Every structure is written in C-alpha cells, then in structure tokens.
Amino acid sequence: MIEVSKLTRRYGDTTxxxxxxxxxxxGHVTGFLGPNxxxxxxxxxxxxxxxxPTSGTATVSGHSFRRHPRGLHHVxxxxxxxxxxxxxxxxxxxHALARSNGIPTRRVDEVLTEVGLTGAAARRRIGGYSLGMxxxxxxxxxxxxxxxVLLFDEPLNGLDPEGVLxxxxLFRRLAAEGRTVFVSSxxxxxxxHTADELVVIGRGELIAAESLDEFAARGTQPTVTVRTPDAGALAALLSAEGAAVVPYDTETLKVAGVDSVRIGEIAHEHRFLLWELAAQAASLEAAFMELTADSVEYLAGESR
Structure with a gap:
C-alpha cells in the first residue's frame, strides 16, 4: 500500500x-492523472x-522507501x-541490479522473457534501443x-499498439495478484481501459481520489451533438425547452438537459433539417478537462 499524508514540496517561492x-x-490499478x-x-x-519532502510523509507498506533495504524487493x-x-x-x-539487490540471477532471463526482450535484443547495447524497447x-x-508495489511514470510512451495492449x-494481472500498481499517465x-481507481491532482493539490466511474460521473452531464443549417433558430427553441445549448460552430450545437429523442421531436415539429443527431455519454476525458481546467499551466493559443 502507498500512503501519502500532507505531502508538500517547495522550491524557493514555488510550491x-x-x-x-x-x-x-x-489489488487495483490506480491511475495518477494531472495536467503538465x-x-x-x-x-x-x-x-x-x-x-x-518539505513536509508531510510518503510511505510504502508503512515505511519510507529509504528504510527498505535492497529496495527492488519492495518497490x-x-x-x-x-x-x-x-x-x-x-x-x-x-545483472548489475540483481547483484546489488540480492536478487537471484535467474530473474534476469525471466523478466526479459516477460517483456519480450530475448535473444539478440537482450545482448544489444541499450544505446541502440528504440524508445519502445x-x-x-x-x-x-x-x-x-x-x-x-509498482510505480510507472508514462509507461506507454513509444509503445506500438501491440505493446500498449x-x-x-500486464498491469491488470499484477493487480489481480494483489500488488499495488500506480500508473502516472x-x-x-x-x-x-486500464485503471480501476484514480488520483487526480492539479497545481500540486488533490482534485479527486476515487473510482474511475465516480470521477467520470463528476464531469459534464451527457450531451447531444446536433448539426443543422438552422442552428440559431433551433438553439432558441431548445433553450425555451430548458436545454443548455452551446454553439460549436455555425451549424453545430452541443446540447445538455434534453435528450436526443426530444430534440428530434422538436426538430420534426418545426420542420428543421438535421444533418446529425448524436448522443454522447459523459467520458473520463471530458471530466478531466472540466475538473482540471483551472490547473492547466499552459493553454494553446493563450497570449502571455
């Protein structure tokens, strides 16, 4: 188990x-999310x-990592x-890491086989490896x-689709074995596709620590995308119906508060031509973007 309590780190005037x-x-894969x-x-x-740390504690299995002798046995x-x-x-x-941590050398070939680096790949110099390797x-x-306990920071960088799968x-198997799997991405x-639980931070502060489903549900409610040549007129009717309507472009509306069936009925009653009527469920990405909006350090197109 990993336990973080009132953890703070300052660098001069920056926290x-x-x-x-x-x-x-x-027993879970826990995702660790946050903007850059x-x-x-x-x-x-x-x-x-x-x-x-400047203050607070961060422990693994009840102890600071530095107190774990031969740390690779523990984390x-x-x-x-x-x-x-x-x-x-x-x-x-x-082999060098195995010797320094008192790990049987047979584990070297076992883990190389586990990750698909056998034969010539295992003997090749690492400087010639691709990022995925x-x-x-x-x-x-x-x-x-x-x-x-296992910690991974952006483990999917450079991996092809087979590697991502x-x-x-692998992460799900490790969690099923009862291990603690903490993945920053x-x-x-x-x-x-991977996490059961999420820890979400922004500007160094906790935003959420809960299940993936609970976090996704905290985001924007389900919406309906509507494309029509009469977007302005339809938006007025939908607003009068109690919907929250956001124009996406001159022909596209994002609508919340009224479902796609009722939107279709209103469009039919008033003879609006619809090019698209698509319901969209709340997603993890939408929830993340909404709940971390105030924590993003750099915004594309933002003038400074």
Missing part, C-alpha cells in the same frame, strides 16, 4: 506539491526517496526509460525484484 494526501490500495506541471513526477520521486519503478547506461546490454544492466527494459527493471494486460483513453 510543486501542496498538502497532498491519498492512499493507493493493493501538476506535480505528478515530483510526488513519485518523493515516494522513492529521490526528493526530500519496482519506471520513472525515465532513458536513464540507463547506453553502453551496457539489457542483460548486463539487469527502453520502455520494455524499464518495465523489466521494475519487475526484477518481484515487488508487491500487452502493458494493459496523461493518456485519458488508456486510463479508461
């Missing part, structure tokens, strides 16, 4: 993480003892797939000590 508290339970600059990587580095982590010695082979890299090696490193299945669609 990267502020009074952050949450728990990550075993939200403090996700800083939080993970404090969990791993790489950064000292496996992938923070930066490129942070490896490029002149070593994958097998040599893992480095990600696989990073995952192998996290698995090396067969730990009960493999990672999804900016890919909302992947969290919908």
């Amino acid at each position: 990267a993480v502020r009074d952050l508290s949450f728990t990550v339970r075993p 600059g939200a403090g996700k990587t800083t939080t993970l580095r404090m969990l791993l003892g790489l950064i000292e 496996g982590a992938l923070l930066d797939a490129g942070d490896v010695h490029g002149g070593r082979s994958a097998r040599a890299h893992l 480095k990600q696989r090696l990073g995952i192998a490193t996290a698995l090396l000590g067969d730990p009960p 493999w990672v999804r299945q 900016h890919l909302m669609s992947e969290m919908e």
